Amino acid sequence: xxxxxxxxxxxxxxxxxxxxxxxxxxxxxxxxxxxxxxxxxxxxxxxxxxxxxxxxxxxxxxxxxxxxxxxxxxxxxxxxxxxxxxxxxxxxxxxxxxxxxxxxxxxxxxxxxxxxxxxxxxxxxxxxxxxxxxxxxxxxxxxxxxxxxxxxxxxxxxxxxxxxxxxxxxxxxxx
Numbered sequence: 001x002x003x004x005x006x007x008x009x010x011x012x013x014x015x016x017x018x019x020x021x022x023x024x025x026x027x028x029x030x031x032x033x034x035x036x037x038x039x040x041x042x043x044x045x046x047x048x049x050x051x052x053x054x055x056x057x058x059x060x061x062x063x064x065x066x067x068x069x070x071x072x073x074x075x076x077x078x079x080x081x082x083x084x085x086x087x088x089x090x091x092x093x094x095x096x097x098x099x100x101x102x103x104x105x106x107x108x109x110x111x112x113x114x115x116x117x118x119x120x121x122x123x124x125x126x127x128x129x130x131x132x133x134x135x136x137x138x139x140x141x142x143x144x145x146x147x148x149x150x151x152x153x154x155x156x157x158x159x160x161x162x163x164x165x166x167x168x169x170x171x172x173x174x175x
Contacts, residue, residue, distance in 0.1 A: 007150040008047060011117045014148070015044035026115050040068060045108030047120035047150070049100055053093025057084060057103045060092070061110070068111030078106045081132055097124040105133060109140060116140065117148040 013020040016031050016038065024031045031038045051060060065075050079085050082102040092100065101124045108116055118137075122130055137147055 008119055011044060011119050011148065011150065014115075014117060015042060017044065040111060041114045043068070043108050043111065043113040043116045045104045045116070045118045045121060047123065048097075049104040051092040051100070051103070054091060056091055057088040057095075057106075060103065060107060061088070064107050064110045068113075070110045070112075075106075075110060078109055081136065082106055082129065098126065098129075101125055102129065105136075109136060113145055115146050115148065119150050121149060122151055 009018070012018045014024055014026075014031075016024075016035070026038065026041050029038050029041050031042075061075060061079070064070065065072070079088060082105055084099065084102050084106060087095065087099055088103075092103070095103065101121075105118075105121065108118060121133060125133065137149075141147060
């Protein structure tokens with residue numbers, strides 16, 4: 001969908017970040033009735049995340065690791081894959097947009113989600129990181145996780161059947 005069509009609003013509603021009317025369930029888990037379990041099931045990576053400038057990447061990762069029941073080995077692997085180890089202890093207010101995006105992606109994959117939503121995951125990433133992210137998506141999908149991805153760029157992932165949906169006039173259209 002075009003800018004302003006509602007993609008991010010839809011993702012934020014599914015993630016439980018903004019209020020919504022109706023019912024949202026993932027794998028039979030209702031966001032309004034089973035909030036904690038739902039938050040373990042669904043992860044969300046924003047298009048342009050804003051983190052408190054006084055926190056470090058390590059601070060955020062520690063918080064997510066604890067709340068998402070992640071293992072240290074998983075977190076260390078994600079940090080290494082996306083190459084954020086060199087600046088993880090710096091305050092997020094000093095990060096470039098690419099560094100912020102990589103931190104956001106690490107946070108999006110933490111835990112054992114059944115659904116990961118990535119809003120414009122390719123923006124501000126260098127080509128090498130795009131390849132790494134696509135491999136991460138492929139491998140995570142093989143382990144039973146589904147993805148919803150918005151992108152104005154073509155996202156081609158080997159070995160994954162994809163379905164392209166468009167939002168037109170605030171309505172989801174299958175193409």
